[in-house]
Amino acid sequence: MIASETLFTRAKFPDGTLKTVTVSGGRITAISADHVSATSGQEVVDLGGRLILPGFVEGHIHLDTSFFGGKWISHKPCTDGFDVHERVAFQHQNMAIAEPMDVRARKQLELCIANGSTSMRSHVMVDGSVGLKSLETILKVREEYRDRIDIQLVAFPQSGILKSPGTPDLMDQAIGLGADLVGGLDPASFDRDVEGHLNVVFGIAEKRGVDVDIHLHDAGTLGVFTIEQICDRAAALGMQGRVAVSHAYGLGDIPQDAARRTAERLAKSGVSIMTNAPGANNFPPVALLREAGVTVFSGSDNIRDSWWPYGDGDMLGRAMMIGYRSGFYTDEELEAAFDVVTSAGARALRLQGYGLVDGAKADFVILEAEHVPDAVVSVPKPRTVYKAGRPVAQNGKLV
Numbered sequence: 487m488i489a490s491e492t493l494f495t496r497a498k499f500p501d502g503t504l505k506t507v508t509v510s511g512g513r514i515t516a517i518s519a520d521h522v523s524a525t526s527g528q529e530v531v532d533l534g535g536r537l538i539l540p541g542f543v544e545g546h547i548h549l550d551t552s553f554f555g556g557k558w559i560s561h562k563p564c565t566d567g568f569d570v571h572e573r574v575a576f577q578h579q580n581m582a583i584a585e586p587m588d589v590r591a592r593k594q595l596e597l598c599i600a601n602g603s604t605s606m607r608s609h610v611m612v613d614g615s616v617g618l619k620s621l622e623t624i625l626k627v628r629e630e631y632r633d634r635i636d637i638q639l640v641a642f643p644q645s646g647i648l649k650s651p652g653t654p655d656l657m658d659q660a661i662g663l664g665a666d667l668v669g670g671l672d673p674a675s676f677d678r679d680v681e682g683h684l685n686v687v688f689g690i691a692e693k694r695g696v697d698v699d700i701h702l703h704d705a706g707t708l709g710v711f712t713i714e715q716i717c718d719r720a721a722a723l724g725m726q727g728r729v730a731v732s733h734a735y736g737l738g739d740i741p742q743d744a745a746r747r748t749a750e751r752l753a754k755s756g757v758s759i760m761t762n763a764p765g766a767n768n769f770p771p772v773a774l775l776r777e778a779g780v781t782v783f784s785g786s787d788n789i790r791d792s793w794w795p796y797g798d799g800d801m802l803g804r805a806m807m808i809g810y811r812s813g814f815y816t817d818e819e820l821e822a823a824f825d826v827v828t829s830a831g832a833r834a835l836r837l838q839g840y841g842l843v844d845g846a847k848a849d850f851v852i853l854e855a856e857h858v859p860d861a862v863v864s865v866p867k868p869r870t871v872y873k874a875g876r877p878v879a880q881n882g883k884l885v
């Protein structure tokens with residue numbers, strides 16, 4: 487007989503209390519004080535007092551360009567400082583010698599699932615150089631893993647929109663094919679036309695009714711100027727809560743008072759910020775943004791690819807990095823870092839039925855830690871990951 491309900495007993499909640507979580511039909515149907523006894527038709531999973539956490543939200547990753555799990559491809563530095571154009575050229579060279587895309591995408595997905603991500607947003611290249619080929623491949627892979635992870639795909643113009651012939655049409659077609667969001671890339675420094683670039687991005691968003699997530703590496707005031715243009719578009723189109731700026735390094739370059747002003751504008755326009763607290767770059771001031779009411783979320787971004795050799799698909803580890811680089815020490819600050827990779831991520835991605843609450847999807851991670859701040863600093867690796875109430879990964883391996 488297949489049990490119609492599962493009782494997860496002795497689940498330690500972030501507030502320290504032990505509870506029983508009842509799951510039925512892939513959803514949490516009750517959360518009650520412990521010592522609920524099972525009746526017939528109920529399966530019992532004793533969590534033994536381990537910590538229960540909501541499934542992690544991988545809010546920014548590239549499933550099409552990672553080499554994770556394949557042969558090592560050494561990082562090639564740019565000729566003169568960081569140059570997005572040159573990095574894109576290196577990426578094309580590397581893609582030509584890498585394993586087939588579907589093989590690489592599966593390895594990377596499995597890494598993320600095993601580490602506890604139950605929802606994801608991935609950018610996939612759509613431009614004149616690759617057309618819709620990458621998207622077609624990743625759409626198939628998404629379908630294979632649909633019971634293990636929810637994936638949003640962004641049509642990402644890696645070679646620019648105006649600089650890469652045919653890209654506006656391709657991005658529009660990408661939405662028709664199954665991409666969920668329209669992306670963008672450094673409107674000023676890549677296409678050298680902020681207005682023209684954003685006209686295409688927001689034009690498609692408006693026509694197709696999809697959300698927006700734009701890569702913005704531009705530093706200092708150029709980056710902030712672009713952010714302001716994006717905020718204005720979001721507000722004008724009534725797209726509050728549906729637009730994200732990924733990286734937004736510029737926010738980390740400007741003085742506090744200027745950052746605060748921009749944060750207020752972001753909050754008012756409902757534009758969220760994605761940061762992965764990357765290595766040597768200045769990055770957005772997470773605490774300042776959150777204080778102003780901006781949704782800050784995170785992702786692994788590149789994992790072992792042409793941009794850098796780092797990344798392990800672990801969003802709990804990412805919370806630690808964000809906290810470490812932000813100078814977060816108190817319990818409240820560590821909880822904020824955790825919020826960035828969970829609830830704030832869910833808000834940015836507009837996930838329905840997220841969290842450890844009655845009625846939510848039964849997506850959770852079980853691990854050994856005293857509480858959330860302890861989990862963030864110790865990043866325990868042994869984990870069991872549940873998607874819709876079913877175990878999908880244990881101790882780093884898919885089940």
Ligand SMILES: [Zn+2]
Pocket residue numbers: 546547548609701732787788
């Ligand atoms: Zn990216």
